[in-house]
Structures are given as structure tokens and as C-alpha cells.
Amino acid sequence: MADFLSEAEARDLCDLILAQSTSDGAEVNLSSVATGNTRFARNGITTSGDVIVDRATVTARVGRRSASVTWNDLGTAAIQRAVARADELAVLAPEDPETMPLLGQQTYEQGTGSGWTGAVHNEWLQMTSPRDLAAAAIGKARRSIDAQPIEPGHYTVVLEPTAVGNLVQIIESELDARAADEGRSFFSRRGGGNSIGDAVIDERLTLFSDPVDPDLLTRPFTRQGVPLRRTLWIDTGILSNLAYDGFWAAEQGREPTLRGGGIKLTGGRGTTDDLVKTVERGLLVTRFWYIRPVDRPTLTYTGLTRDGTFLIENGQVTQPVRNLRFIESPISMLGRVEEVGSSQRVVASESGGGGSPVAVPALVIRDFHFTSVSEAV
């Protein structure tokens, strides 16, 4: 059966694909991903599946025109057809004045991570055991029985790292210089330009990307093959960088800075339990869900708490409360930080799958805005 591609096979295929193109230039992106899954529900297995997905994308360039074709049949005839189609489309494409030259040879950071394989680690054997994960989930579920509604309003919250990750990952997609310069981003400055240089969050906090950080460990290049290095986005509270693609960087007289390489927030030490002890009255949140944008200029989002929400009184978790809907801005909440814990990798995606690495600490935040109660369990 078509199997997972080895490095040698992948290189040979890339050479073959590029050799077919008759355009001025071409680039190819080839991936081979083997995935397996087993699903449990109602205490039994429901389904499982194994699949290897290969995907090749070739982008053909004719002067300032380009077009891409994606396919997965890696036989010679199919490769020839796909590349011919890309060449044909590239000729027909309108010229793009923002076309940048094709990338030459690059050097990349040497990461040591294997593929992302588990809930909290790149190495299967170092992952928290499924038994421990299940015990933690069961414990929370038991402690959530008979949750009572609480009045919506502004609360001091202790956000577990997963909850912090759910919100902080949103900031990454907003770090775009062009959108800011065009006046359509949270990071646009009144009167024009962007907010690089402004204090945007608490001065204890630093937000960066780094493909070889041991908590992130991810691909050290973008889909276009551009190297990714450590990039400081927010440095002790000050916005230091926004993402500039090749074209916009040239327009603005800067070096390109690209997003990728995961996202990590640092600024303190301590576990969630340590942070709970510092709170006289507040709420402990396990994670957030169904987070969606409400107002783009202020980066305001709405969503709900889920899977374990508790009242804190005098530094102790006392009782479970019903889930709550919030309206908050991930950026402005980071300006209301009381305490910062130690950073750890989390599963921040809504579907609980892999995705771009996110490492964040637990946080205590004051005046977190909850707007209504949900009966949902």
C-alpha cells in the first residue's frame, strides 16, 4: 500500500516534480502524514482509523504570474499532469505587482523534536499517562456535580494554562503589520501606522515564537520554505514586532518577519494551585470553548467556560459553579494580570487535537467580564 514517505523518497519526488516544470521557476511543498485515532464514548470504543495522507503542492512562476496545483497521486503520469496544469494556469494568471522573487538556498534551525504525538509532549514516552489524564478529568467531573449558578459580572479569575492558551492563541493571528498599517487591526494606531513600541500588556509578560524552544519544537520553516527563528512579539509588555511578509517588508523598509514556530507566553513561576492561594474571591476556569470574534477593532471575543468551573474563596476552591459566557479581549485582559505562573505546553485548539504549539502559564486576571450563565454541563 502507499506508505509513509521516507526523506530520500520525498527528496526524489520533489526533484522529479520540479524537473517537470517548464515555467521560469517553481516551488514544491510535499508532505506525508501518517495518523491514527481511536475514539471512546460512553465507556467503549466507537471507531478508530489509520490513514496516510500525502499531499504535493507545486507553485509555478512565469514572471510575476503564479498558480498552484495540489494533488496526492504520486505516480509519474499524475505528477506530469499536475505540473503541466500549474504551468498552464501560471501563464493565464494576471500579473501580481506584489510578487517577490523565489527563495534561494536557506539555512534552518536544527530542531530535535519528533512529530507531535500527544497531549503535552512531542515524545510519546514523556507524555502524561492516559490513566493520569483520565483520573484528572474524572476528578473534575466529580467535583462539578450540582454546580450552582453565580451572578454574571466582573470577577477575578484563575485561568488554568489551557484556558489561557485558548485566548492567547488568538493574539497570534492579529500580529500582522500590513493589516495594522492599513488601519484594520487592534494594532492600528489612531492617526495611522501601527503600535510597535507601545506598551500593550502587563510588563511582566513576554510573548514569542521559537521553533526550537523545548516547549514548542516545531517545523523551523514556513510553508513557503522561509526559515523561522526566535521572534519576540511582545517584550516585557511592549509590542516589539509584527509580521511583515516579503512584499510589505520591502514596502516599509524592514526585514521580513513571519509568523510560525509556535507561540509562548512567559513571565512568572508557580502552579495553578499556587495561584489559587493568592485569590480571596474569584473563579477557577479549566478551559474556554466556542470562542468567536465579536468586535474586531478592539479584539473582543465571546465564548464560554467548560469542563470544570469553580468558586475560589480565601485561597481555596470551594464549590462548582455553572458555566458562564464571557465577552473579553485577549489583549486587554493581559493588562489586568495579578499573578503569573510557570509556562507549559497546552492543547489549546477547540477540537482538542494537535495544531500549532502553544505554551502558556496559568494566570490570575482581575475584572474578567462574564455576561450570562449557561445551564450547559
Next chain:
Amino acid sequence: GGVSLKELCLLALDAARTAGAGYADVRIVNTRTQSISTRESRVTELSDGEMSGIGVRALAAGAWGFTANRGLTRQECQQVAAEAVERARANARAVRAPVELARVDAYPDGTWRSPIRRDPFGVSMEEKADLLLSANAEALRVAGARFVNSSMTFVRQQTTFASTEGSIIEQTAYRSIPSMTVTAVASDFSDFQTRTSGEIAPMGLGYEHVEMSDLQGRAREWAEDAVAKLSAVSVEPGQYDVIIDPTNLFLTIHESIGHPTELDRALGYEANYAGTSFLAPPEDVIGKLRFGPEFMNVLGDRNQEGALATVGWDDEGVPADSWSIVKDGLFVDYQTTREQVPWISDLTGITRSHGCAHAQSWDKIQFQRMPNVSLMPGEEDLVLDDLISATDRGILIKGRGSYSIDQQRYNFQFGGQVFHEVNAGKIGRMLKDVAYQGNTLDFWNSMDMLGGPRSYFLGGTVGDSKGQPPQANAVSHGCPPARFNQFRVINTAR
């Protein structure tokens, strides 16, 4: 020599039977996707592509197993089938009750195709680029409209399906998705507002849908709305009679009726990600729970012409169906697959699947997905203007905006694209920062006016996500405009 896809399917089924499967089905799927995106006067993306492979699902020892591979030789197809059965046997060790499937008829020669009139893949890229760039130019003629993005995406999915029940079915489904967003920026950069083409739904149709959408003709109106939103009045929160246009209401139906009526959610099978449902347990709610007023009727279907979830047969060979989910305001039935329908047959009297099995592609297992779910128009021939004239103090909401709902589908908050006051039966000032927020059953039970047949519109979404690993689904929702009495409106900027 060449072997047909049907023959490959039958070889795979034979291999599954030989390996001991009690039931097996196979899908060989070829999906072609083409996209062209533009901003202002540039084409930013031009892509085309085709992905294909085989997925075999087998039932052995009471458990499911699934394997998929891109290889389409005789040997590879047989090997995939054998592995699916091996997987089923491994899973059988942790299954609590053996899977039982409701009966389905055999269709040894089934064929179906989306009712397209013009093949989108036969239209040149130049024609497509010209259409989008001309539309962009129209939008930018409006003073204050600074940026515009427009795009069109086309999908053609060809599926050859066969099952050990004796069905062999070939289907070709098309999707056409044109779209535009205009951005206006305040001259002092203090604000920006966007207007997206909510009146244009993604559809299971061909290029004729793009032509009828008339992006060039409507661009101006969208651009004017985006600019007007900059100086719209920030809404005073409170209770209002909320009149919701179908370009917004379709998504509320999706979130608050479509999702909670998925039977697997109601029984806890999707709790880990997509959530559960307040419509549970079935014995407490079927025929008993009042979802809305007596004039409220909701149908599930997979046969509305041009709708996104419309097919000839589902991904386990069940023919397209149409059935009541809410009848005269009462909840009466869920969405089901062959495995699920026996769980509630005693309560519904229905012993056949409603045909909701769907897999995103060859490489993913089919499971219960939302069909088209639609709110039927009222009998009286009312249109939106009639709802407006009957309203003394209200807010009119059009277009799809922000949307968020809890994991049991109770507490929701929905925004929109364009909002207007309604005073003494007339449209007034444009508003902004509007969202309507509340609880699903309170909302539908507050519905007090419903548009008639002439006002029915088919909205749709292509991004519905469920399952782990997640799978995407495309689904349409038809509805007329409707009015909701004294519902809570919040100001999202405060």
C-alpha cells in the same frame, strides 16, 4: 489493464468478507477543488487540485474498523479492506454493545449528480478573475470603501460507493462558493467596519450560481453598508422585537436546532469536543418538548434542490430523505444513521435511517452529520416588509456575523452584518454593536411572526466541524424571515 472503480470496490468488499466482516462498505472518492482569490486589483491566489483514495469501513465482532489509503491498485484496495477488518477485531475488545444496523434496501445501480447547469471547472480562469476584479472595482468606487476581498471556490466530489448489502452507487456533488467582503476605514484610523456578502450563500450548484449572484451588481450596496457602519449609532441594550432576515436566521437554526437534534450528541458520543445536547434523554423529549409556537415546523432533508447536504444517497447507501424534526412546535425526531435509528425506534416508530451518514473525504470515516435543516415558511403570504410594518419598536438584523453557543446548545450570542432600528413600522437609523443573546428555547418560543413561501431563502455554511479528528461538513438551511418578541439585545462594545 484498466480496472474500473466499481471493480476495485467489489474487490475490496470481497477481501473484507474473506477476512470475516459481517458488513463492509467502501468509498473511492476523487475531490477536485479550485480557488481564486483577489483583493482590490490583484489576484492573490489561484489554485487547483485533486485528491483521491479509498476508505473501507468494516464491521466485525460487533465493532467498527476503518482504513484508508491513496493507492488504487487491485492489491492496495484489497489490503485496505483486510486491515479495516483487523482493526475492527482489535476494537471489539473494548466495545460495550455490538453495533446493530437498521435495514436498508440494495441499490445495485445508483447514480446521482448535483443539478448543475454550467460546469464550474469548464469556465476559464480569466473569466473568473475578470468577474471578481470587476466586482472589486465597483466596490472601490464608493467613497470611503478602502479595501475589498472577493473569491470563488469550487468543489467537485465524485464518490463510488459499494456495500455488502448489494449497493453500488456513483454520485457527483458540486459546490460553488462566491464571496466578497468590503472594508471601510475611518479617516482618523479610529475604527474600521466590514460588510460581507451574506445574501450569497454557498450552494450545491454550478457556475450559474456565481452568475446569478451578480457580485458586480451588488458590490456597491455592500460597500455603502460598510461605510455607513462607521457612523452607525451604537445600540442601546434592552428588550426589542427582533426581526431576523433569513441571511442571519439560517445560522441560528444551524446552531440552535441543527446541532442539538443530532442523536449522537444527545447520547454523549461527541461530548469530548463538539458537545452534547439539551434535547436529552430521547424518552423525555420526543413528542413532549415544546421547541416553539404551534406554527413552527422544522424539516431535515437531503433532497432540497441545490442545497449543500443534498445527495442521492448518504455514505452508507441510504436514499435521501425528508422528515419532521419539529412539528407544530413540538420536537418529534432526531437526525439518524443506520446504527442510531434502532436506539429510538420505540419512541418514534421509525425503523429506517434518515440518511445522515457522511464522511468529509476518502480518508475519514463516515459518521452522523447534519443534513439540511430548514424552518418552513408560514401559510400566510408575508414578506419581510410585512414584519417590519407590524413592528412598533424593533431591530432588523441581516447577514451573518459573530456566533457562539455553549456545548449543550442552550446559551447563545449572535451578531450580524447590518442592523437597523424599526420604529412605528418603518426602518430607521443604522445601528452597530448589536448582538442578540439568550437561551435556545426562550428564543424559539418568543417567535411571533413568520414570513410566507415567497420569502423563503436557502442559506448555507461549509465550515461545520465535528468529530475527533475533526471533519468538515457543508449544509444548507432554508427559512423565511421571522420576528422574536421582546428578546434581549446587548451592546457588544460595552
